[in-house]
Amino acid sequence: xxxxxxxxxxxxxxxxxxxxxxxxxxxxxxxxxxxxxxxxxxxxxxxxxxxxxxxxxxxxxxxxxxxxxxxxxxxxxxxxxxxxxxxxxxxxxxxxxxxxxxxxxxxxxxxxxxxxxxxxxxxxxxxxxxxxxxxxxxxxxxxxxxxxxxxxxxxxxxxxxxxxxxxxxxxxxxxxxxxxxxxxxxxxxxxxxxxxxxxxxxxxxxxxxxxxxxxxxxxxxxxxxxxxxxxxxxxxxxxxxxxxxxxxxxxxxxxxxxxxxxxxxxxxxxxxxxxxxxxxxxxxxxxxxxxxxxxxxxxxxxxxxxxxxxxxxxxxxxxxxxxxxxxxxxxxxxxxxxxxxxxxxxxxxxxx
Amino acid sequence: xxxxxxxxxxxxxxxxxxxxxxxxxxxxxxxxxxxxxxxxxxxxxxxxxxxxxxxxxxxxxxxxxxxxxxxxxxxxxxxxxxxxxxxxxxxxxxxxxxxxxxxxxxxxxxxxxxxxxxxxxxxxxxxxxxxxxxxxxxxxxxxxxxxxxxxxxxxxxxxxxxxxxxxxxxxxxxxxxxxxxxxxxxxxxxxxxxxxxxxxxxxxxxxxxxxxxxxxxxxxxxxxxxxxxxxxxxxxxxxxxxxxxxxxxxxxxxxxxxxxxxxxxxxxxxxxxxxxxxxxxxxxxxxxxxxxxxxxxxxxxxxxxxxxxxxxxxxxxxxxxxxxxxxx
Numbered sequence: 116x117x118x119x120x121x122x123x124x125x126x127x128x129x130x131x132x133x134x135x136x137x138x139x140x141x142x143x144x145x146x147x148x149x150x151x152x153x154x155x156x157x158x159x160x161x162x163x164x165x166x167x168x169x170x171x172x173x174x175x176x177x178x179x180x181x182x183x184x185x186x187x188x189x190x191x192x193x194x195x196x197x198x199x200x201x202x203x204x205x206x207x208x209x210x211x212x213x214x215x216x217x218x219x220x221x222x223x224x225x226x227x228x229x230x231x232x233x234x235x236x237x238x239x240x241x242x243x244x245x246x247x248x249x250x251x252x253x254x255x256x257x258x259x260x261x262x263x264x265x266x267x268x269x270x271x272x273x274x275x276x277x278x279x280x281x282x283x284x285x286x287x288x289x290x291x292x293x294x295x296x297x298x299x300x301x302x303x304x305x306x307x308x309x310x311x312x313x314x315x316x317x318x319x320x321x322x323x324x325x326x327x328x329x330x331x332x333x334x335x336x337x338x339x340x341x342x343x344x345x346x347x348x349x350x351x352x353x354x355x356x357x358x359x360x361x362x363x364x365x366x367x368x369x370x371x372x373x374x375x376x377x378x379x380x381x382x383x384x385x386x387x388x389x390x391x392x393x394x395x396x397x398x399x400x401x402x403x404x405x406x407x408x409x410x411x412x413x414x415x416x417x418x419x420x421x422x423x424x425x426x427x428x429x430x431x432x433x434x435x436x437x438x439x440x441x442x443x444x445x446x447x448x449x450x451x452x453x454x455x456x457x458x459x460x461x462x463x464x465x466x467x
Numbered sequence: 468x469x470x471x472x473x474x475x476x477x478x479x480x481x482x483x484x485x486x487x488x489x490x491x492x493x494x495x496x497x498x499x500x501x502x503x504x505x506x507x508x509x510x511x512x513x514x515x516x517x518x519x520x521x522x523x524x525x526x527x528x529x530x531x532x533x534x535x536x537x538x539x540x541x542x543x544x545x546x547x548x549x550x551x552x553x554x555x556x557x558x559x560x561x562x563x564x565x566x567x568x569x570x571x572x573x574x575x576x577x578x579x580x581x582x583x584x585x586x587x588x589x590x591x592x593x594x595x596x597x598x599x600x601x602x603x604x605x606x607x608x609x610x611x612x613x614x615x616x617x618x619x620x621x622x623x624x625x626x627x628x629x630x631x632x633x634x635x636x637x638x639x640x641x642x643x644x645x646x647x648x649x650x651x652x653x654x655x656x657x658x659x660x661x662x663x664x665x666x667x668x669x670x671x672x673x674x675x676x677x678x679x680x681x682x683x684x685x686x687x688x689x690x691x692x693x694x695x696x697x698x699x700x701x702x703x704x705x706x707x708x709x710x711x712x713x714x715x716x717x718x719x720x721x722x723x724x725x726x727x728x729x730x731x732x733x734x735x736x737x738x739x740x741x742x743x744x745x746x747x748x749x750x751x752x753x754x755x756x757x758x759x760x761x762x763x764x765x766x767x768x769x770x771x772x773x774x775x776x777x778x779x780x781x782x783x784x785x786x787x788x789x790x791x792x793x794x795x
Contacts, residue, residue, distance in 0.1 A: 191697050220703055229700035241691040244710050246789055256699045291789050307699070 133204050133211045138314055138347050139165045139188070139232075144215070145200035146180075146187045155418040157183040157196070159371035162446075167314065170341065170348045172362035172379075174355060174394070178415055180371040181351045185317045188349075189234055190219040207231055230260040233313035237324045239300035242307065243292045249276075249303045250288035253310045260311045272310060278343070279306045279336060298329045305336060309344065316341075317349045322357055334361055355398060359383060364452075367391050370415070370426040373446060377453035387455040389433045425458070433459055468792070472782065479774050486770045487545070487763070491538050494754070494762050500530045501554045501757045528554065541763065551760030555753065560764045563749060568768065570639055571745040574738070575730045577661050578669035582726065586673040587719075590680025591712065597685060605677060612674025617733045620667045621740035628663065639664075639743060664741055668733045672726055676719065683718060687711035713787075721784045724777035731769055 133140055146158040158180040165171050173181045186192045188203055203214035207227060217224045236242055243252055253272040257263065263271070269288070276284035279302040292300055301321070308316060318337065322330040338361060341348055350362050358365050358379065365382045367375045367390065375388040386392045393411035413430040416422060422429050428439040438458050446456045502524045506516050525531050529540055544551060550560035593602045628634070638645075644656045687693065688711050696710050735747035742748075746765055753761035785792045 189698055191694060225700045225702060227700075228698055234695070234698040236691050236695060238691055242695045244692045244696070244714065246713055246787070247709075248789075252696075252699075255701070259700045259702075291793070293790055293793070307695070 130211055130213045131202075131204065133206050135206070136166055137164050137204075138167045138169075138206055140204040141184070141188070141201070142204065143201040144184065144187060144198070144203060146183050146192065146196060147199050148183075148193075148196045150195055152419050156371050156421070157418075158187060160201070161366075161368070161371070161373050162201075163366055163373070163376065165315065165347050165349065168341075168345045168347055169364070170350060170362045172350045172352065172358040172365040173368060174352055174358050174365060175368035176353060176415060178370075178418070179368040181368050182319055183371075184368075185234065185319050185349065185351055188214060188317065189228060189232060190214060190217065190224050191228075192219075205231070226260065229256050229313070230311045231313055232315045232317065233308040233311070234317045234319060235304055235308045235321045237320045239297070239304045239325070240292060242300075242304040245292055248289050248291055249295075249307070253288070253307050256307065256310045272306075275306045275310050276303070279303070279309070279340065281306070297325060298332055301325065301329060301333050302336065305333070305340065309340060309346075312344055313346055315347045315349065317351070319351045320353070322352065322354065330357075337361065355383075355394060367394070370418075370421065372426060373454075373456065374427065375453075375455050376446070377450075381450070381453045385450075385453070387449060387453070387460060388427075388457050389431045389459070390427050393430075393432075425456075435459070468785065471785065472778075475778050475781065479778065482774055483767075483770065487542055487767055488538065490766045490770070491541065491759075491763050492534070494757075494759050494766075495534055495537070497757065499757065500525070501528070501759065502530060504757050505554070541760065545764065545767065550764040553753070553758055553761040555756045555758040555761070556749075560761050563761065564746070564764065564768055567744060567746045567749055570743060571731070571734060571738075571747065572772075573639070573657070574661060574664050574668060574734050574743070574745060575727065577665035578672065578730050578734070579723075579726065581662075581665050582669040582672040582676055582730075585669075586676030587680055587716075590677045591684060591707075593677060593681040594684035594688065594715075595707065597681075602681075609674040609677045612670045613678070615670065616736075617667055617671060618736040618740050620670055621664075621737045624663050624667055625741060664734075664737055664743060667737050667741075668730055671733060672729060679719060679722075680715065683715035684711055687715045717784060717788050720787060721780055723783065724773070724780035727773055727776040731772070 141164075142162050144158055144161045145156065148155040148157050161180070161184055163171065173184065175181050183192070183196065186196070187198055192198075198215045201215060204211050205214050205227070212223070214224070214227070217227075243249055250269065250272055253275065254265065254268040257268040257271050258265070261268070273284045273288055276287055281287045281299060281302055287295070287299070287303070292303070295303060316337075321337075322333055325333070334357065337348065337350075340346075348361075350357065352358060362379055364378050365376070366373055367382070367388065369390050375382065375386070375391045377385075382391060383395065386395055390411070393409075396409040397411060411430055412432070416426075416429065422440070424438075424440040424442055425431070425444050428434050431439065434440075435458055442458075444456045444458050446454045447461055448454050449460050502521055505524075506521060509516055529537055532540075541551060548561070550564065552558075553560050553563060556563060589605050593605045596602050639657060639660050640647075640653065641656050641660070644653045647653055690711065693706065693710050697706055701710070734745060735750065737743075738745040738747040739751065746769075750762065750765045752758075753765065
């Protein structure tokens, strides 16, 4: 990466410096959507850090803001979405830059997308344009980010297809997505995202649209590739099974807020927030004699009629009257590395 | 691919045979024939007609024979390139079509080019600037274009030209080039004249193309491969042209073949109003006078053009879309 490229796009001095062992630091991120009906606070003050090579899970129901968080990091929000506050600090070429204030279509952001941070999506069929070969699109990505010839890029693309376990990379590279089976499409999509060996991969529900066999294959593939290339992964999913299988630390989100954050062991064995406990209780158990599912009462409120105070209070079984509907609980550390935003566990001392 | 083209060329034969039968039968369907309408014309002027002359005329053109015999007589000579003799213009049909077809095709091709030159960029602009003043303005213009009949536009065009130049006889060439041999000056003169009829003929097509292009592109823009391309660092220009546009334009390419008959049809009315020397006025006249050789021949020539146009657009579509290429 040349210096001239960064000099122009870097925001003025105030950007804090990240330590070398932090790859990405999202601090109090607020992303809102604006429409005729009003503003929707899709992400409302989310913070987390990722170290190089770490796997973080972000889990929550549909509409909790987990995808919007990833779109904010990549700066590929829809037109009516806007980052209105917070910082997205990223270590890029020995410098800390704030992605939240970087021009979304500028050269710096485009140099980071695909090269430093890559993304995979739900539908493998539609990750590739059907009218170009998968090789065309992988080679394109490589040549956007690296000064290599077409031949070299092709070699690299074949190598990457080989790495993701495509059966016949030399032939697959000239195929179209409609020539490939479901599992191969997923692998091709992973190869496309990883073609420039990014430092961070954001996987936005990559297993939602596929059957369980392929889901297992993808998780295995991601784990292998992660070990192989040493990249960090943000795994976004509503499937706690995927979280348990792949990630080390987890953030649970509800209506744009972070409700609980901790290791997988913390969350699964010592869940604290009533929402986390509700999510875990709603997973069907395979124990004999017990088939009942305990869903969380009520449903997600309309984004235009958000409850005051703690956003979960209308559905909360442990609701404290007179407190929860008035104040928004801050994120409080209850054990080293385990944070919860709930008045059941304190948080009074910082209340105004 | 070659097999596909050969197969399609072979399929054209039965298609054209069916069109020739249908065309011939429909033109034969009204009561009477050319001789009787010719006589009606003479009688209307007060002339007396000798019944023997009528019979000898009928015998000469084979008008007394059953329909299938007449069809066979016409179609077999058509296949040999002899299009028969126009009874009303007293001229071989081949000559008439040769004279007129060039003007018709020139106008249609120019309109086709104008339709795409104007329609595509506006459609793309409308889609990328959805719900802005630009988009609304072109949407209104587009609806007006679709809703205004071309003959009305032709009348308005004629009137405006008369206001500006004092000359209502448009034609395709200035008087001095009318019979001049082909030259650069003649082509330039043609360009000076043809834009108005081409624009009028193409208005409805342009408006439709704007609507189609806008809708297709709006369908493609939110698709995941576009987001994925953006997330890979693809620049804004490729993000529009290489990805969504490439797919949004496929239906447009596949309908080039169907645009052609619409243009021919539009050209018919417009040419009548503007008095252009194309096939259209002759076709109308031959239908009115029941000059069946002329009428069926013109219809056949137009049908052949349409069938070829459809084939060309199918081949084009196979070239641009690998999904179709793979399945033929």
